[in-house]
Amino acid sequence: MEGNVAFNHWMYRHHFIFKERHGKNVTVQCNLCLPRINLLSTASDSTSNLKKHLQEQALPEMCKLKDLLSQNKLNWSIQIYVCITQSKMNSLIFKFVVEDVQSFSVLEQPAFRKVIETLSGGKRVMSRKTFVARFEAAYDRMKDDLKAKLDTVQSVCTTADLWSSHNRSYFGMTCHWLEDNLERRSVALACTQIRGRHTYETVAVKIQEIHASYNIEYKVRATGTDNGSNFVKAFKEFSSGKDCEVVESHFEDLGSILCEEEMGGELSYFLPPHQRCAAHTLNLIASKDLVEAISKVPVGRLHNSAVAKCAALWNKAHHSTVAADAVLSIANMKLLVPCVTRWNSEYSAVQKVVSLTDSQLTYLKEYVDVLKPVATALDILQGEQKCYLGIVIPTLLTLKRKLQEKISNTQFFSEIIDTTVKAVDSRFKQLFDSVDAKLATMTVPQFRLWWLPESEREHLRAKLIDEVSQLYHHTATSDNTGETANEEEFFSYGPQRSGRDGQQEAVEEVQKYLDGTNKELTCLNEFPGVKKIFIKFNTTLLSSAPVERLFSHGGNILTAKRSSLSDEHFEQVLLLRYNSNICTSAFKKSMNYT
Numbered sequence: 001m002e003g004n005v006a007f008n009h010w011m012y013r014h015h016f017i018f019k020e021r022h023g024k025n026v027t028v029q030c031n032l033c034l035p036r037i038n039l040l041s042t043a044s045d046s047t048s049n050l051k052k053h054l055q056e057q058a059l060p061e062m063c064k065l066k067d068l069l070s071q072n073k074l075n076w077s078i079q080i081y082v083c084i085t086q087s088k089m090n091s092l093i094f095k096f097v098v099e100d101v102q103s104f105s106v107l108e109q110p111a112f113r114k115v116i117e118t119l120s121g122g123k124r125v126m127s128r129k130t131f132v133a134r135f136e137a138a139y140d141r142m143k144d145d146l147k148a149k150l151d152t153v154q155s156v157c158t159t160a161d162l163w164s165s166h167n168r169s170y171f172g173m174t175c176h177w178l179e180d181n182l183e184r185r186s187v188a189l190a191c192t193q194i195r196g197r198h199t200y201e202t203v204a205v206k207i208q209e210i211h212a213s214y215n216i217e218y219k220v221r222a223t224g225t226d227n228g229s230n231f232v233k234a235f236k237e238f239s240s241g242k243d244c245e246v247v248e249s250h251f252e253d254l255g256s257i258l259c260e261e262e263m264g265g266e267l268s269y270f271l272p273p274h275q276r277c278a279a280h281t282l283n284l285i286a287s288k289d290l291v292e293a294i295s296k297v298p299v300g301r302l303h304n305s306a307v308a309k310c311a312a313l314w315n316k317a318h319h320s321t322v323a324a325d326a327v328l329s330i331a332n333m334k335l336l337v338p339c340v341t342r343w344n345s346e347y348s349a350v351q352k353v354v355s356l357t358d359s360q361l362t363y364l365k366e367y368v369d370v371l372k373p374v375a376t377a378l379d380i381l382q383g384e385q386k387c388y389l390g391i392v393i394p395t396l397l398t399l400k401r402k403l404q405e406k407i408s409n410t411q412f413f414s415e416i417i418d419t420t421v422k423a424v425d426s427r428f429k430q431l432f433d434s435v436d437a438k439l440a441t442m443t444v445p446q447f448r449l450w451w452l453p454e455s456e457r458e459h460l461r462a463k464l465i466d467e468v469s470q471l472y473h474h475t476a477t478s479d480n481t482g483e484t485a486n487e488e489e490f491f492s493y494g495p496q497r498s499g500r501d502g503q504q505e506a507v508e509e510v511q512k513y514l515d516g517t518n519k520e521l522t523c524l525n526e527f528p529g530v531k532k533i534f535i536k537f538n539t540t541l542l543s544s545a546p547v548e549r550l551f552s553h554g555g556n557i558l559t560a561k562r563s564s565l566s567d568e569h570f571e572q573v574l575l576l577r578y579n580s581n582i583c584t585s586a587f588k589k590s591m592n593y594t
Helices: 004-013 048-061 065-070 086-099 104-108 110-119 128-151 200-213 229-238 254-262 278-295 300-319 321-331 343-354 362-370 372-381 389-405 414-427 429-433 435-442 454-479 499-515 521-526 528-538 545-557 567-580 585-590
Strands: 016-022 025-030 039-043 156-165 168-178 184-193 220-225 274-276
Touching (some): 168 545, 220 229, 343 362, 343 372, 362 372, 372 389
Parallel strands (some): 156 220
């Protein structure tokens, strides 16, 4: 191999580091021999000594490489040890601490420092003080980039919830929007400590404060929460529109508002429309309305005795390792212990018990069979990536139909099914009546107008045409209201698209969309107007599950051993970790993740 450049390149690929020069010879270090320091001397224009060292000392110590050498099949570019720079090492350590939820104190532990320094060939582990400085800078960059990204988005929705851990309470919020390719994007906006009582006013202040900090208060289509009384009252008092539906904006005199505040009047908060969590509402139907319905029919006593036996099994297997081992050996499974606040877990637990025996559990078998559609609907409504507002109504209609189909074949549940269906109609009445929810459903290609009664289809078709027509009119107006106009826009000769032409274009596009049979979401690319209406109304999430998942991340960070972590650093760790896996490459780059 001729020339110093070629020689140095060969050394780098085969893990040798240059140490010093002696005339025509050089001294190098073999990194394959680390942690033992092995210095070798070789001519600056020859690699024969280094190849001999690899063949006779370094590589034979590696697993199965002797066979490769004897067969002369050695690939000299095998990457057994990777030379790493200090900058790359710092980036990897940063990612390790944030993504794997490590304590900052791990950077000061002698064993950790020894491992890193040995494996990296002597690179240093940054100090805790240096890490915290980089960590806070990365958080600030992430937040700035997130604000810049949200500035480019037209419509978003948020989810909010409260969480308590280690005698501290936190207010969490996530944000979601649809990209032009209809992919849903999700980020965490806050998980900040909240002190004092969790009143509706406290909730309103926090929601408005977080929205304003990211400049999205006028972009939020709706904020999704559970059915907690403080959230419900906050939106009832301060929301700018009804649940699930945006209303026309109204204007008030700013001077009179400021005068009222100066005279000691109550402060006003401005919240977006409220989207109650559909999964939480359906969970209430299954856990509350269903239980009440069962208690009022003769089968109630049978239900109580069967559930009591199940509870005895669950408790025994949960508190006794001998019982748990017995269940595992007999049934080759582990019994599930239901969560009090999650009806799905109770259903799954009963499902496990039913599979244990074919006798004495007729009621439980019917319970599992009849309520399977409820469990399936809950799973659908708790999704995030492909769970749009337009899925709720078809899901509930299908749930009602599947429950009613089981009435003729049930022994215990006919009256209970009827009560459950009425509970769905009652609790979701506002959603069933919402024009926004209907338009959101109509623009999902899987449903179009097929779910709607014939008598209502023409009215909703006209509403969609009106939405698309207004969109085209707004686009045409925006294009012609710039400060400057090019030559083509200046002259008005030749055919021009009038408002009537825009209306006709909307009619043709909507009709073509409704006549289509393609159920894939990608078919919306053929209907640009309908696609934008889809994004407008389906930006809203129908579940508050994302913010609950944010809190599950928080539970991994705020453990008993890390309860002394400051609230500021807790929020920063949580948001960096949550956003690292779902943000764009620009966000990751700002955090030195690339």
